[in-house]
Amino acid sequence: MHHQVHPSASASAIELHDKIKEAIVSKFPEALLRSQIDYDFPVFIIEKNKTHEVLEFLKNDAALAFSFLTTMCGIHFPENNGEEFALMYQLHNMPSNWRIRIKTFMSEKDLVMPTATDIWKAANWMEREAFDFYGFKFSGHPDLRRILNMDEMNYHPLRKEYGLEDAGRDDKQDKYFGR
Amino acid sequence: MTTTVDIKSDYKPEGLEGQGFFATSLDKVVGLARANSLWPLPFATSCCGIEFMATMASHYDLSRFGMERLSFSPRQADLLMVMGTISKKMGPILRQVYEQMAEPKWVLSMGACASSGGIFDTYSVLQGIDRIIPVDVYIPGCPPRPEQVLDGILKIQELAKSESRNRRESPEYKAMLAKYGLE
Numbered sequence: 617m618h619h620q621v622h623p624s625a626s627a628s629a630i631e632l633h634d635k636i637k638e639a640i641v642s643k644f645p646e647a648l649l650r651s652q653i654d655y656d657f658p659v660f661i662i663e664k665n666k667t668h669e670v671l672e673f674l675k676n677d678a679a680l681a682f683s684f685l686t687t688m689c690g691i692h693f694p695e696n697n698g699e700e701f702a703l704m705y706q707l708h709n710m711p712s713n714w715r716i717r718i719k720t721f722m723s724e725k726d727l728v729m730p731t732a733t734d735i736w737k738a739a740n741w742m743e744r745e746a747f748d749f750y751g752f753k754f755s756g757h758p759d760l761r762r763i764l765n766m767d768e769m770n771y772h773p774l775r776k777e778y779g780l781e782d783a784g785r786d787d788k789q790d791k792y793f794g795r
Numbered sequence: 796m797t798t799t800v801d802i803k804s805d806y807k808p809e810g811l812e813g814q815g816f817f818a819t820s821l822d823k824v825v826g827l828a829r830a831n832s833l834w835p836l837p838f839a840t841s842c843c844g845i846e847f848m849a850t851m852a853s854h855y856d857l858s859r860f861g862m863e864r865l866s867f868s869p870r871q872a873d874l875l876m877v878m879g880t881i882s883k884k885m886g887p888i889l890r891q892v893y894e895q896m897a898e899p900k901w902v903l904s905m906g907a908c909a910s911s912g913g914i915f916d917t918y919s920v921l922q923g924i925d926r927i928i929p930v931d932v933y934i935p936g937c938p939p940r941p942e943q944v945l946d947g948i949l950k951i952q953e954l955a956k957s958e959s960r961n962r963r964e965s966p967e968y969k970a971m972l973a974k975y976g977l978e
Contacts, residue, residue, distance in 0.1 A: 765919060766884040773918045 620652040633658035668730040682707035685736035690750035731757040749774035830955035831861040836872035840879030843906040850941040869895040880908040
């Protein structure tokens, strides 16, 4: 299993990366697909079906104690065949000031993911946002409704599959702009 | 050297004047009263709202136009000032505020966003409030300067002064509201 290190990565980031990698691999030998250090940030790409367990371990293990979910979000890579969608979790261990990122990739056909609300309550609204904008389904989520867009919206607007301008628009025709 | 300034009184409608009396039509008196005591409801959602605060403050001082008192209840407001980006999700709320205002009521759309969606040509932003409520005066700009806001308000006052007293009962007005699905 290789990992990439960005040239600007600091010694402490590399140290943290090696420590977390060691912890994940020894606990879940199959879960870690690859890892990298982006700038100064250790990133771990985890197998989809193992992600929930790994997150739970990172939170509950006394030595790791990533008790704070800084943010999580969806990502869409339309040209990434078979792994079009990704979820990103950014974790923080405040006492040690460790910050890491967990990513998991999945196919367009299977956007169901176990909720992380049982690990961090903060995941509730973040998962609603990922659902709203990308259409991820979080199984076990207590209240998976749209959070920012209006309830009547019938698509997931941040998917990279829509033209920049709505073709059906009638109010921004060239004639109004003297073109 | 002293200069003299010719201070003119405010707009005086046409009428019959004599020693101690002035007679004019009821429409004009009502229009005069309405125009100079508008209670605006500031519906400020973004940077235009900041520019409006400057307009309200001492330097530009909206209270010179009889608008000392902002109304934060739509039920007591005469003028709805929509200032800022209105998202599609905000649309029904804006419409409800408009519906709760009592007649006669005027709407002023301040800035590019409220008037047309502005730069936010996107899935989540209403492309102009006139898609959901009727608008009397549009102020262009991004954001408009306070002078432009004052100009827009003077235009609203002109409308209020010249409006015939039964306009709001007219079939044309009702048809206009019906176009927006309002009663």
